[in-house]
Amino acid sequence: MSFPLPVRPLRDARLLAPEPDGAPRGPDPSGPEIIEIAEAAGVRGRGGAGFPLAKKLRSVASAAGSTRFVIANGEEGEPASVKDRFLLRERPELVLRGLALAARAVGADRSYAYVSDPAAARRLAGARGGDLVDVVRVTPGYVAGEETAVVRAVGGGPALPTAKPPRPWQAGLGGAPTLVSNAETLAQLALAVRLGPETYRRLGTPESGGTFLVTLSGAGQAPVLYEVPYGVPLRELVTTHRGTAAGVTGMLAGGFAGGLLPPSALDLPLTHAALAAAGSTLGCGAFVLLAGECPVGVAADVAAFFDRENARQCGPCVTGTAGVADVLAGLTVRSATWSDVARLERWGQALAGRGNCATPDAVTVLVGSLFLHHRDLVGAHVDAECERCAVSPVTADTKFRISLEEP
Numbered sequence: 001m002s003f004p005l006p007v008r009p010l011r012d013a014r015l016l017a018p019e020p021d022g023a024p025r026g027p028d029p030s031g032p033e034i035i036e037i038a039e040a041a042g043v044r045g046r047g048g049a050g051f052p053l054a055k056k057l058r059s060v061a062s063a064a065g066s067t068r069f070v071i072a073n074g075e076e077g078e079p080a081s082v083k084d085r086f087l088l089r090e091r092p093e094l095v096l097r098g099l100a101l102a103a104r105a106v107g108a109d110r111s112y113a114y115v116s117d118p119a120a121a122r123r124l125a126g127a128r129g130g131d132l133v134d135v136v137r138v139t140p141g142y143v144a145g146e147e148t149a150v151v152r153a154v155g156g157g158p159a160l161p162t163a164k165p166p167r168p169w170q171a172g173l174g175g176a177p178t179l180v181s182n183a184e185t186l187a188q189l190a191l192a193v194r195l196g197p198e199t200y201r202r203l204g205t206p207e208s209g210g211t212f213l214v215t216l217s218g219a220g221q222a223p224v225l226y227e228v229p230y231g232v233p234l235r236e237l238v239t240t241h242r243g244t245a246a247g248v249t250g251m252l253a254g255g256f257a258g259g260l261l262p263p264s265a266l267d268l269p270l271t272h273a274a275l276a277a278a279g280s281t282l283g284c285g286a287f288v289l290l291a292g293e294c295p296v297g298v299a300a301d302v303a304a305f306f307d308r309e310n311a312r313q314c315g316p317c318v319t320g321t322a323g324v325a326d327v328l329a330g331l332t333v334r335s336a337t338w339s340d341v342a343r344l345e346r347w348g349q350a351l352a353g354r355g356n357c358a359t360p361d362a363v364t365v366l367v368g369s370l371f372l373h374h375r376d377l378v379g380a381h382v383d384a385e386c387e388r389c390a391v392s393p394v395t396a397d398t399k400f401r402i403s404l405e406e407p
């Protein structure tokens, strides 16, 4: 059975297309050469932060100690993203090739692939190179893919984030330097090595080489996974997807982690810098388009998700994330007061950087974006009936999350 979502290229970006049978695997560079290629190709992380891969590889390779590990992180906790599961199910050899290259680059003793998707685990185990990797299964969860949670779970513990520092590259599995790299990032490393940095960089921008996968959903369309060159305007992607950008009233950007953006964001180029300058993030490359839904209702739904998924082990989540979710839920049923709104705005500024993982930061971005772009609508839920809610209510059936069928 093929992947349950359509997968399409934008502007003929097909780096991640299957290789023809018998295609050469490409060159076999040394560890230092792999790091140089990653740097020259401008490969950046596709899991969320967009960190330059070469820097990460160099940090693990040069960290003190004689034992090192690498982990392909395929636990895709972002509910609006499917791209890692696509790669793990449909291009497992590319991910494994990238993992083997990363292992050589840092001098790793052992490699792991960390996934929750049973189909991905099966495909990895049966793929060429899969016998050299330990596949670790985890229960799906928003925080289970956070890098310290990954290390903890691969080491036999709970898939819960720990305080940083140390980061895994400093002290990861068993205290040894450990590279935790997103599955798509590793697939891109394999591509950069196979194609060479110059060819790889023909797509993309000076700051980010190559292509990346965008899970595009919402606005009444079935979700589609697109391979997109960095730097193309979001409007071009949306127009290709829907035939028009008209009627798009906003979006959730970067999965759930990038908050709400107004329709003017359609004119942003798809780069890390442009999304960051807009107060958001490219994150895992997932965008949920909105077509009239009340942003307060959308924010309430997303905050409820964060509250359900948070690990309840840090104060900012136990009180802050839960409080944000409560006030937003209260706004949707018109039980919240102006003093609740004032608390919501305070929490929205106070939570960032205060947990073991980035969940409180995501809550901060969500609340900040709601007040920045929709302050009037927040007030409308206290003082009067919200016209948006009357026309297009956000209900439990509103599809901000994508579930994949088991093949």
Ligand code: SF4
Pocket: 143, 160, 161, 309, 310, 311, 312, 313, 314, 315, 316, 317, 318, 354, 355, 356, 357, 358, 359, 360
């Ligand atoms: S910040 Fe929140 S989600 Fe992250 S580890 Fe702490 S309690 Fe869990």
